[in-house]
Amino acid sequence: MDFTIEMAEEVIFVPRGKSFKTNYTSAAKITAKYANMGIGQLNDHAPILFDGLNEKGLMGATLYFPRYAHYSQKMMPERTNVSPDKVIATVLATAANLTEAATLFKNSLNIVAQENATIGTVPPLHYIFSDQSGASLIVEPRADGVQLIEDSIGVMTNSPDYRWHENNLRNYLTVTAQQHAPVKFLNKTLFPFSQGSGTFGLPGDYTPPARFIRVAFLKNAATQAANEIAGISLLHHILEAVSIPQGAVVTERGTQDYTCYTAYMCAESLSFYFSTYFNQRINKISLAPLLLEKDYKIFKINNHEDLHELN
Numbered sequence: 001m002d003f004t005i006e007m008a009e010e011v012i013f014v015p016r017g018k019s020f021k022t023n024y025t026s027a028a029k030i031t032a033k034y035a036n037m038g039i040g041q042l043n044d045h046a047p048i049l050f051d052g053l054n055e056k057g058l059m060g061a062t063l064y065f066p067r068y069a070h071y072s073q074k075m076m077p078e079r080t081n082v083s084p085d086k087v088i089a090t091v092l093a094t095a096a097n098l099t100e101a102a103t104l105f106k107n108s109l110n111i112v113a114q115e116n117a118t119i120g121t122v123p124p125l126h127y128i129f130s131d132q133s134g135a136s137l138i139v140e141p142r143a144d145g146v147q148l149i150e151d152s153i154g155v156m157t158n159s160p161d162y163r164w165h166e167n168n169l170r171n172y173l174t175v176t177a178q179q180h181a182p183v184k185f186l187n188k189t190l191f192p193f194s195q196g197s198g199t200f201g202l203p204g205d206y207t208p209p210a211r212f213i214r215v216a217f218l219k220n221a222a223t224q225a226a227n228e229i230a231g232i233s234l235l236h237h238i239l240e241a242v243s244i245p246q247g248a249v250v251t252e253r254g255t256q257d258y259t260c261y262t263a264y265m266c267a268e269s270l271s272f273y274f275s276t277y278f279n280q281r282i283n284k285i286s287l288a289p290l291l292l293e294k295d296y297k298i299f300k301i302n303n304h305e306d307l308h309e310l311n
Contacts, residue, residue, distance in 0.1 A: 008261035013297035032093035057267035069124035
């Protein structure tokens, strides 16, 4: 999660049976069919989740999509009207897997352009979901309708749209984890400098296209993790390759974009892990022990506190 203001403040648990509003202007509510949790905030007794998972192992996350996101300009009484920042909370509360999530976007949800009061604007967002199958669903609200991408490589970033990023991968087909062999050059034999010569040309900047390429390469090349802890450690190393330190990216408004936190989820054990900008130790919250809770539960995050597991 990269943003200009601190986003890692609370992990919100949403119990089964909790009813909440999915937008800012209608009194209509939905009732959570599945318990879920993720980093976010409570707004007028309704959850806003930036990312999270539910008790069935469905996981989801929001990503910024400026100049490409397009939402409905009017409420649709026959559908569940959802503000962009409440999509993750709504889907995790009502869908058990990717098939049900896709059906929601096709038949039930209307993402309506509504302002988030914290940032004072309508947040331009797109979304990615995954479940215990290991597959992914990318959801992009566009001017010609909501695009559902079910055949992605499971990597996602900011603008442009996903298909552009996937096509851009073709510019890096020669990047490899393997070392280049020495070559004959005129009357010399030239050897690569140390290790890593196969990755020459891998982009290192902080633009979304470059970060997409780096994560896609690392996901494809990384050794498969043997277990959950190894998997979380691997994810941490991969995502640190695109983590933004404060001061490296200054927006047109003079604010700093930086990596506020990094979240990792396990669909099998129903575990939510996170590390923050000021505390790189990976913290864990287990969803399973919370399933009997009847009300919201809030875990406060202290960026500077050395925590391992929150209870």
